[in-house]
Amino acid sequence: MDDILDGYGAYMNPSLARTYRFMGLNHAEYTGQGAVVTDADGVDYLDCAGGYGVFVQGYRHPRIVAAAHEQLDLMPLSSRVLVSPRQVELAQRLQELTPGDLSYSFFCNSGAEAVEAALKFARASTGRSLIISTEGAFHGKSYGALSVSGRDLYQTPFKPLLPDVVRIPYGDLEALQAVMSDAVAGVIVEPIQGEGGVIVPPDNYLPGIRDLCDKYGASMIVDEVQTGIGHTGKLFAIEHSGVVPDLLCLAKALGGGVMPIGAVVGRPWVWRLFDSSPLIHTSTFGGNPLACRVGRVALDVTVEEKLPERAAELGAWFIPELKQLMTRHPRLIRDVRGRGLMIGIEFTAPGVGGMVMSELFQRHVLAVYTLNNERVLRLLPPLVIEKAQLETVLSHLGAALDQVELVADDLWESTAD
Template identity: 50%
Template sequence: MEDLSKNTMTNYEEYVNSGLARLFKFMGLDKVEWEAEGVTVKDITGEEYLDCLGGYGTFVLGHRPPKVVEAVKEQLDLMPLSSKILLNQPLSQLAEELAEITPGDLKYSFVCNSGTEAVEGALKLARLATGKSKIITTENSFHGKSYGALSVTGRKVFRKPFEPLLSEIEFIPFGDLEALEHEIDHQTAAVILEPIQGEGGIILPPKDYLSQARELCDKYGALLILDEIQTGLGRTGRMFACQHYGVTPDILTLAKALGGGVMPVGAVVATADLWKVFNQNPFLHTSTFGGNQLACKAALTTLREVQNRNLVSSAQKLGDYLLENLKQLATKYSSVIQEVRGKGLMIGVEFKDESYGGLLISELVKENILVAYTLNQQKVVRLEPPLIIKREELDLILTKFERALSKVIELAS
């Protein structure tokens, strides 16, 4: 096992990414993950870790959820991938299910392989359906790293090396309605927003921001795209985070949790009126692997499991409990913690200095708890455990979190 661990690190250094290998070593994350079940990940030595990161929101059902795994195995024996020339029954089922559970009159779906692909599809549909090209997005946002998705991602460190990107993209501060009013006009094709900024640091919008953004889009004939890739499917205590704010988008993007932690799958869902432009030419936007039978079976089973097990309600109750207890820790350790915020089981702990966050992550790994910081804001450590987590497991996380905090203060002093 020791040789396998060394070989894995060597392969990272020589063939994957040497910078990533250095980061893993520095933060004490140079363990080889080997198997996982429920909320637990085991490394190659058999050491167990409680997964409080959940694949950045992917593992709503935990690792290897039995019913999703079973559905995928059954489909594997029938037909894993589509011939692309005959009708795909699991794809049709998934599209119907998405139409039923998504808010408002969202109806048609294009099923793809990832969140960034879903955003690409949403941007293309918005420009095609409106005949306009201006897109408004927000600073500090994250929508993916493929060309179009990166163009609307609000962090320069990711965009700058690849410029010029898409043209006619305008950035405004998230939550600033006045800035949106100033920027939106009749040439705007769409406004793309995360209901809650995930990689931006678990940033919640002002109470009426999304509803007023909806009104402005309607006023100027612009489409509202809501990116629910990280927030969707129960994560925030509602099936979709936009439901907290009573808002329905014209286009919705999904991924991460949709595949049940078993298959990579994303989707862009839109109204029937918008989909007319795709209906007129079905080959304008396609994917070889998107909508394959294995992924669709995983997604269908995931949607049913989330609903049948009442995980949305559970996420709300457990999230309230975790948030309240973390806020108490923030008061006790106010010398290092700036703020705790979130909805459901999507919570961010913002530190006064990003070095505290890095130290905490390393200390929690020593305590066998897996967490990470948010990609755009390294002062913020996120907690996004599987929605199947139990209250006693949250209590264990809280105990170890406080112990790690004490160690951080000791190391930083």
């Protein structure tokens, strides 16, 4: 088919096809290397979207691809009767690398599945049902994960959702204090809200949640599906706070840009649900040898190539550069924020983000706005990106903003607040 979007329209999702067409996103991806994606016509794009957090180690990292090939030739999926050394290797590495006494891993295939598992573990280990979540949160779109996410648009058509979920403002410890009680099974939180618009909470927020969870015997569930594996300048964003959660959800970059994988890592006390049955929570494909082998090598590559440190260094230079663009375009940009190379640019009006995204795309730079906050363009590039490539992004972003200044008057005046 010449036009891939015709195929999207005919066979998958006509509404998505129209949206992509409207935004001019009609170029077929073909291959990728490092921080560059190449389309079917051989055009290179600098990737600052990073698959929404998947490509920390870049596209087709040679060590990770080689490990995948090797495992593919041996045993990609598990017999599920014989035991799996690949699972043990990844689980051991996660125990070594995660903070405190996070000890045990459960493997699944996606972020939403990791969140589902964490919610079940929190309920079973406390014998309670109430879950506290936050406004603007994104935890996935399966029923449990959707129930604790923070945007009505995605929830309303599917109600009733999971009962006993209370949503409070993000970053607000007083609001949390007000709803905490002996009925709370868990508090689920992202260390930096990704889809909510790259919201960095106050420094005392995560330690405050820890204290309240300890006081009331609730579990603290930290969702690092997007922040995890290096983006914020630490392997896990929670490390910036010194807090040890009870349950840590991972996915995206744990798969090294090669395989889908999800994981929940937990402290011993939340693992006691398995005492009632070792098979109380399972997944056919979860923990398959191919994904686990790749996950293990992805962690090794991230640590050995010092990718979190690289994110911290590049971010310390890049964020101030972006702030200078804000000074040049106060009419368009309201805020630039983030940590390491997880960065959000908040615009003054809805719609500006989409226009900037489209202008960037025409200049062959990939960036997307956040799912729960369309005002915020998110930059989440592979951590192997070169400084020179980020300089190119800066100059294209400057040109894109100049262009939007010219054409956005009407939109801006009608919608800015």
